[in-house]
Amino acid sequence: MQTRKVDILVIGAGMAGLSFARTMQQHGRDVLILERSRAVGGRCATWRHAGLALDYGVPFLHARSPLFWQSVDELLGADVLPGWPQRVQGHGPTCQPRALDPGVRHAALRGGLNTLSKKLAEGLEIVRESEVTSIQTLQGSFQLSGANFSLSTQTLVLAAANAESLRLLKDSDFGTAIAGAMALFGLAPTLPTLSLLACYETPPTQPDWELLLPETSTSIQLISNESSKNAAGQKLGLCIQAQPAWSRQRLDSPAEAWTRDLLRETALLLGDWVMEPDWQRPHRWLEARLDSASRLRGPLVQNIAGCKLGIIGEYFNPAGGLEGAFLSGRQLADLLKETT
Template identity: 25%
Template sequence: MIRADCLIVGAGISGLTAAQTLTERGKRCLILEKSRGVGGRMATRRTADAVFDHGAQFFTARSQPFQQMASRWLQQGAAREWSRGFPDPEGSSPEEGHPRYCGVGGMTAVPKALAVGLDVRRNTKIVAARIDEGEWVLTSETGERFAGAHLLLTAPVPQSLTLLEGCAYPIPAERLDALRSVRYDSCLAALLTLEGASGIPEPGAVSFREGPIAWIADNHQKGISPLATAVTVHASPELSLALWSAPEEVALREIRAASDRWLGSAVREAVLHRWRYSKPAFSPFDAPLHLAGPPSLTFAGDAFGAPRVEGAALSGLIAAQLLSGYGQDV
């Protein structure tokens, strides 16, 4: 059994931010992540010669605490400013707005920088959370066990609730109803490698308010795919829902047809990524849910802030503040 003060499920931006803050305050944190890499929905995929940001495309920093975090990533060379806005499909240039930042070399640069020095157990999918003699015990898919006095869940809420099924932890009924009411949009992402240049205008992305496509970006222009034109297309929530169960080739055909005008060159390779939980579409929460216990149970992530990178990071920061103010031991 591996022990820590605080067990954190998920190495997305919220879990990593919480862990970094708690670690700075001298707490021992263990982050358990089911994927091979860190970052969650801040995701970058590399193929033979192409690089795609296929989840979050950029982030803004509107609040002072998150501006401080973003400044640190800029200084470290993990993030840079991409643009001050993106054109719409009619070609109208955006008003000069607040900075849109991206990761250097891909969005995962930011979570990778955050993870340095933290104890992240990758390839560790947690399948159950139980209470044993007053503390949390998590079990992984391969039977590893992790124990701690505090549990922070940062996965999309339906996934976090699955871990607690059959667990005797007393979540008040109205809080449980609120957790169960959280809804997410799904998003189908087409990752297209082109033979030549794309027709996507500067600074390498178009943002859509309506229609079958929500976003299209040229990762070569963005500066993360130097060797190939790698285009990310996000289908709208409506089209993603309509095509969710379709075979990959059918979904890709529909998304390619809807984005044809912007491609400008023949498609050499096409891959589909399905984001089941893309962004929260409804949440009754505007802050992390913290149940003091003992043992304590805290929910964080973008459903407990705002549906974007900044909201997720701030939820992790607030969760860490709640946890470090709790009791004598954490």
């Protein structure tokens, strides 16, 4: 297989990788992104069903950063639903503890949150369904390979979720040279989430909330009323997200078992009719979000055998979550545009 040489290579087309690549491209640099999935966006994930856009990863945008909102407003303007969720029921914790604090702007997107990733991806070179399985160094370059590609670069950016980045680094031939950086990853374990999308064509009633945060449930973290983000008519789309500890205990169970349990618990909150959705789709997030309030102040940049390695993602910016992922990409672009 012939090895293609690339100016800057990014692993992962999630929020971090996309914001980095877009900024570098605006600075006139050639960037190639390798993405394992068919879709871009990673955990900023939307499923389309029967005319509804259903978010089953991060449920809404929340951020204090003007830089973040400037990009959202520029790219999506009229599709921003400002203030979503305005009607919140219950006092349980949100996924990110301070998501709905005063001073934090929050919003949903009419076409689903994934439209933000798609907009960021426009004009970027992204090779999809290309999982990087190995990174090695050879003659002053990083050599990356997967099932059907081999690429080399002197500037590599890791923008995968923490455990995946750590696995790639551990298996590389320069792991010992960056043992300190790898130890930092170990300080940031990620939490799993089981999520379930459930749609009802003609529900007997419509919830009068956009986000439900049940404080007494032992299994449910939140339920988002996805159809309240769309012009859905009568249809109701819910995303039920399970609590991390409950999810962890069931990661290896058949989906039928835990989806039934989640629907049963939802029925206690909304009524028995929720037990029979017209359509449902379960999803296991092995790494949904970080279990740590302590995050790094910015991206990691390491010099390895004359090459540059940058590491970004939600752990590499104090804001954390989606905002932190986006900002870490911008920060790294600002650092690398000066030095490479």
